[in-house]
Amino acid sequence: MNSRAKAIQNFFSDDSDDDDLHQQMVAMAVQHQTFLLEQYAQQSKHGGSVAGREYKNRKREKYHKNLMEDYFCERPLYPPVDFRRRFRMRREFFYRTLNNVVVHEPYFTQKIDACGRQSLSPEQKLTAFFRMLTYGCSADSTHEYCRLGEFTALECLRKFCSVIEAMYGQWYLCSPNLADLYRLLHKASHRGFPDMLGSLDYMHWERKKCPTAWAGQFTGYKHKPTVVLEAVASYDTWIWHAFFGVVGSNNDINVLARSLLFNDVVNGVSPHIQYVVSGNEYNLGYYLADGIYPGWATLVKMISQPDTPKRKTIFPKTRGL
Known part of the structure; x- marks a missing residue:
């Protein structure tokens, strides 16, 4: 077994060819998405509160519970066939990616905000990202189901692209040794x-x-x-x-x-x-x-x-x- 195969096994718990191909495609898609994000890097960014903007209680705890009951609990509403069709991957592969991303980037961990409420969960953030990546939809379109604001969804997209490229780029986006x-x-x-x-x-x-x-x-x-x-x-x-x-x-x-x-x-x-x-x-x-x-x-x-x-x-x- 060569050094590349050993390194891949450190990232994943099994050596499924299907998962390996999925990770390659995710890495390539992220590289493409990073290129597109760089095109908009010069646009103005949001910073802090804006006077006159209405506060929206997005009830993220409720929608996190709905998301978990739909796809991620022991007996979800939608079976694995529906999960694979909508996320373009198996649930086990989704969680391996999520765990690696959370360990590498603290931004994706769930925290307590200044009001004592739970922040957005990693499942909500990654679901929003994969919806944008899979279907090519806008950041604002993920709000109704994942409850991420437009700026938060774009920031999640930028962070995720950087993490995936840093973690897997040297293995999946390189010439053969x-x-x-x-x-x-x-x-x-x-x-x-x-x-x-x-x-x-x-x-x-x-x-x-x-x-x-x-x-x-x-x-x-x-x-x-x-x-x-x-x-x-x-x-x-x-x-x-x-x-x-x-x-x-x-x-x-x-x-x-x-x-x-x-x-x-x-x-x-x-x-x-x-x-x-x-x-x-x-x-x-x-x-x-x-x-x-x-x-x-x-x-x-x-x-x-x-x-x-x-x-x-x-x-x-x-x-x-």
């Missing part, structure tokens, strides 16, 4: 793809709240502002490379031109790889990609034997595969 690289190459070779490093692809994440002044920089053929995410995934669904947020990243080629993925290859510090395919010797690892990418030596496209003139132009035969 030598042990990981050996495992990836060995498994790919066993499946008939000698020295394949992973599958490379892009996806568009819509920015519904993109400022109008920036919309043109992030609008491409989707005809709406999007952030293009570049990701490399291995056979075991480990997403070990993610790159996004480039201004002007309207299509996949623009992102590839700015990506850090091939920096080691360009600088001559990439791992030494040597193998033979169809009598030809190669010294670079490669990624599986679709037909939009250029015909680089580090990319192998999905159609190896095109059968029409159009496909022969779009998908040239590469590397004899």
